[in-house]
Amino acid sequence: MIDRKNSYPKFAVVGHPNKGKSSIVSALAHDDSVQIGNTPGTTQVKRGFPLKVDGKIIYELFDTPGFQRARRILAWLEEHKPTSANKRADTIREFIYNFRDDERFRDEIELLEPIMNGAGIIYVVDASKPYGAEYEIEMEILRWTGQPSMAILNLIGDEDYREDWSRALGQYFRLVRTFNPLKAKFKNHIELLESIAQLKEDWTEQIKNAIEILKKFHNQKIDRTVEIIKDTTIKSLSYVYRHKIKSKTATKEEYRLASKHYRGELVKYERKLERDISEIWKHKNIERVDIPPLIDDVGLFSKESESIFGLSQKELILTGASAGAISGAGIDLAFSGGTFFLGTVIGSIVGGVSAMVGFDNLYNIKLLGKKIGKRELIVGPMKSANFPYVLLGRALYYASTLANRSHAIRDSLKLDDREFFIEKIIDNNMRKKLEKVHSKLREQKEPKEELLEEYREVILESFKKLI
């Protein structure tokens, strides 16, 4: 009947209006363009979301409108009830055939059509609200279709009536699972697919295959994210801006302009990184709320950004980043005893050291060139030992927030997690590896391939901790 090669599992996500059907589809399809709204009837026509690999469809999810006149449809079906249960699906076909142009049943026909074309049923309810007998009408209609089906308990509100729901749903559906489209991470997505795979034997293999593909896809995204973070960090750290000087010495204004341009470019790199990452994780429509700016107008790190994303000064000193500035041994000794740091002692010692090192001195501006007309102001590369960590910290934070963000969320992106500290993700050993590259870049030397590979691996490891 059906061409076996071209048949792939299809699923129609159906249910009452406004119960999160579109949210579930959006989360499962990784597509933030799906219309989700608190107005029931947001979805008006069915819409297929195929999982495609090189153009070949592995499975397809359908978002559908909610049931609107279920009672009258069931009444019609009962009236035309066939003598045996195996003919019930035909009655539904007959209904669709007879009422295709009837505006009243447009929603139901939209949602029944994919099912009658072979789609499995994913029935969505909001289990944070009490169960009601009126749902039985919809479930009964779905039962008439004879298609494999499962129910998803979504928890929109904060009450929990899942027990009640499960008892009722259990009579109509083979599987009942909880899935929260707003909180779902990749892991939950895969778990849900694994349940779906059990709906029908024919589909098991294909869904298993799809799971493998999605995992690969996920890893691809991770790899690309890490690659972009690595490239951008290295580009920013080695960036040098040259500003032509007209006369013998540079004016104050020229100094200011050169320095402004330099900083502006670093900010641009970061913006580009964020755009690329949103693209990778398919969050193209998010409204972004700014994280503290990378560098403020005066040319310092914005204090907030540094304190959240950078290493603490103690960590920095332990990293050895500033070993040149401080005679190493004494400091290392001083910092090796943990208890030494308790209380206010920490503040005063670290404060003193930081004054010595001059953490605020971010980058050099040099005037080079002998001939007038060929003189240049050279800004960069970034010399601050903490800057790379601020950059990495911000990039990792942004990337992990997006990677963990469900596509069903329509609120603007909030980036204000005060709990995010780079020290939690990057340990001593990792820091040492990073520092090897950072110190090369500070000296304007090109790090060796192996070092860069090691660098990439550290970023990968820290990113994986976050997602």
Added chain:
Amino acid sequence: MHSKNSTVSIKSYLDLSQLLSEYRGSHEDNRAFALKHKKLEKAPTKLLLKWLDKNYFRIDGELNSKKYLDYLLSISSLLGLIFFILGFIVGLGLLSYDGKLPVNVIYYLFIAMFIPLFSMSLSAISIFSSDRVSHLIALLFPLHWIEKVLNYLPFRKKLKGFKVNLSFKLSKLLFIERLQLFSLIFSIGLLLSLLIMVIATDIAFGWSTTLQVSPEAFHRVIKYISIFWDKIIPSAIPSLDLVEMSHYFRLGEKLDISMVHNADKLGAWWKFLAMTTLIYAITFRFLFWIFTKEYLKKQLEESILSLKGVDKILREFKTPYISTQAPQKEKHLEIVEAKKEVVIKKREAKYQTILGWNFSKDEILLANDAKGIDGAENIWAVGGSNSFNKDLEIVKNSSGVVLLYVKSWEPPTMDFIDILEMLIENSKVTRVEIYPLGTIGRYYKNEQEHIDIWRRKIESVDSQKVWIVNHDR
């Protein structure tokens, strides 16, 4: 506009690098391309060149490679000509015989054999040595200096407009390859001048050196030199006699008598010199030139894979393109603007009819109790498991002011709206107050969000009879 690239060349290398600076393709396009050329899966370079061919049209403006190759061609032709003339003149100079002093074959051997071998070894060292060493070696090549000078000539301007993205290593190889070509041309000029001089004039060759070298020893050296042709053209090897005969001493007052007598025999040297030039300066050079050409090609093949952006494309060629997006876009919903304020804070004191949409009768009584609403004449459950016809019956029997409980969290369906509209049409019904209740767990307290949903829907019904009660807040 361009010819197809089947192997890596300077042209394809430069074109690709130019294209990559403007366009790198999307994953979807690149993967689709790779799938179309499945046969080339294992040959990334070939695939890349095919990709270049397909995307030529995307390069904005003139091809950098064209400018560069034009420049290379004009400068090569000019230098080629110069080297040819130089070779010819050097030949004429070396071979000019004034009838007194014979032409010293050692000079000639120096130019036609020793220098070529030396310069080829230098080139070979330069090819395989690090950048820094190559820089030093380059200083030894005359071409390096000629090029320096030429760069100040008008060509310079031509090159200014664009930047050619050739690594040091590649430009070095290109330079060395050109050097071999020019040296080859030089040697051809040299050989030509030798042949012309032999035909046109009568040259007497001799040999002389400040070192103490016996004719026997020199003859041995000559035998070694002619090792490549001693079997084929034995006549191109001077005999020991000839070697002895042509030995002369520059500082001696007069020439050896025998030399003067055998001046015609001395001319027999030319075959040897011609063969030396042909083998050492021309054949060897030609082979070495071919080698540098091939080596350059190999290096280009390696370098093309490390061009910026190539790794991305190659990765995309290999990785399946996965997408989960819906092909068609969704239409945006229009929002219906409010016509009248339908939400009221104060409900009616008494109702003739109380209905509960999707409530059971017991639940209605419970709600009445909780909300302090006196019982009405008619209390009915609607919706739920009622049939549509049963609801029609109820609607028909309703009258006066109607209170209609609904579950606030369940959005109004069209089923509900159908019943509501029939209530409105019923002339006995004077007013319908919809009362959205929260869950019992919340003591019927509803949420503003849900009231808003109900409000929007009821506003769209647009009836003067219908109101929503929002009593709690």
